[in-house]
Amino acid sequence: xxxxxxxxxxxxxxxxxxxxxxxxxSSSVPPYLFWYVQYPNQGLQLLLKYTSAATLVKGINGxxxxxxxxxxxxxxxxxxxxxxxxxxxxxxVTSYGNNRxxxxxxxxxxxxx
Amino acid sequence: GAGxxxxxxxxxxxxxxxxxxxxxxxxxxxxxxxxRQSLGQGLEFLIYFQGxxxxxxxxxxxxxxxxxxxxxxxxTLTIQRTQQEDSAVYLCASSSVAGTxxxxxxxxxxxxxxxxx
Numbered sequence: 011x012x013x014x015x016x017x018x019x020x021x022x023x024x025x026x027x028x029x030x031x032x033x034x035x036s037s038s039v040p041p042y043l044f045w046y047v048q049y050p051n052q053g054l055q056l057l058l059k060y061t062s063a064a065t066l067v068k069g070i071n072g073x074x075x076x077x078x079x080x081x082x083x084x085x086x087x088x089x090x091x092x093x094x095x096x097x098x099x100x101x102x103v104t105s106y107g108n109n110r111x112x113x114x115x116x117x118x119x120x121x122x123x
Numbered sequence: 124g125a126g127x128x129x130x131x132x133x134x135x136x137x138x139x140x141x142x143x144x145x146x147x148x149x150x151x152x153x154x155x156x157x158x159r160q161s162l163g164q165g166l167e168f169l170i171y172f173q174g175x176x177x178x179x180x181x182x183x184x185x186x187x188x189x190x191x192x193x194x195x196x197x198x199t200l201t202i203q204r205t206q207q208e209d210s211a212v213y214l215c216a217s218s219s220v221a222g223t224x225x226x227x228x229x230x231x232x233x234x235x236x237x238x239x240x
Contacts, residue, residue, distance in 0.1 A: 046231075053127070053214060053231035100166065109179055110156065111229060113166035 012037045012103045016114035023095075024122045029088040031117045033075075033101030036082065043084040044102040044111065045075055054100065060084060071095070096121045125149065127232035129215050135238045136205055144200040144235045148217030155198050156218075156229060157190060161211035169213075172198065205239045212236050 013036045023029050035041055042061050046054040058069025065077040071094075075086045084101060098118050102111040128147040136142050148155050157169040168182040172192045183189070187205075192198040202209055216229040 044228075051233070053233045054216075055231070056228050059228065102166075109154070109171045109173065110168040110182070111158075111166075112168070113158075115165045 012041065012105060012108070012112045014101045014103050014112055014114035016101050016117055018117060019115060020118045020120065022120045022122055023091045025093060026090050029073075029086070029091045029095060029119065031086040031099050031101075031119070033084045033086065033114060034082050035084060035101075035103045037103055037105060039105045041103045041105055043075075043077060044104075045069065045073070045084075045086050046100045046102060047071075048098045048100065048116075050097075057086070057099075091119075091121050093121050093123065095119060127215055127217055127230055129213075129232040129235050131235060132233065133236045133238075135240065137240050138207060139204055141201065141203045142205055142237065144202075144213050144237070146198045146200070146215030146217075146232060148196065148198070148215070149230055152217035152219055152230075153195065154218045154220065154227070154229075155192060156216040157198070157200050158214045158216065159184075159211045160214055160234070166214070169200070202237075205237075207239050210237055210239045 015034045044059045045057040047057050048054050057073050058067045060067050060077045068074045073088045077084050098116045100116045101114040104111050130145045153174045155172045159167045170190045171179040187203045190200045212234040214234045216231045218227040218229045
């Protein structure tokens, strides 16, 4: 079974500071990895995804993530936090032929002005 | 273009009642998924439909839960004899083609917030 671990349910970051959200996965087959963002009372919006091509993936809103197989990680970063980045972020994993996403518990990001 | 839509956005019901939740996927998407988001369990897979194939129901938590997809488009998730632990946000997603070796993006609807009193 595939799984994802996201540590730290709540993450506080100062406006303009680096945003770093950690995601570690477990998968016995090559994974496909995703980061989704959820704003209050809304569904999940895709930020970026890794599909076995480039290991450094750039997404929307200035976010990027790097796939590191040796560390089984797919951490999400943004160089400079903006107030509009306040939301919940989910890492998810799936694989070839799989028909479901396995999500982490999520990180609630608070941006401090 | 139109995204995934779900109705109702909120549903309050009494314990023991049946509820139906509706999902309209993105036009042309053959794969449809239901997930449940709750405080205690996070985001959990419930069921998956792909074209005319038999659905994957392995994520349904009990036989009180069922879903159907009519005409390969609209889907309804039915919960019978609702319990308080069924209170959650039920999310629907669709994708163009699943299981092709490509990481097909799942596009999510806004969800239905179910509260069982």
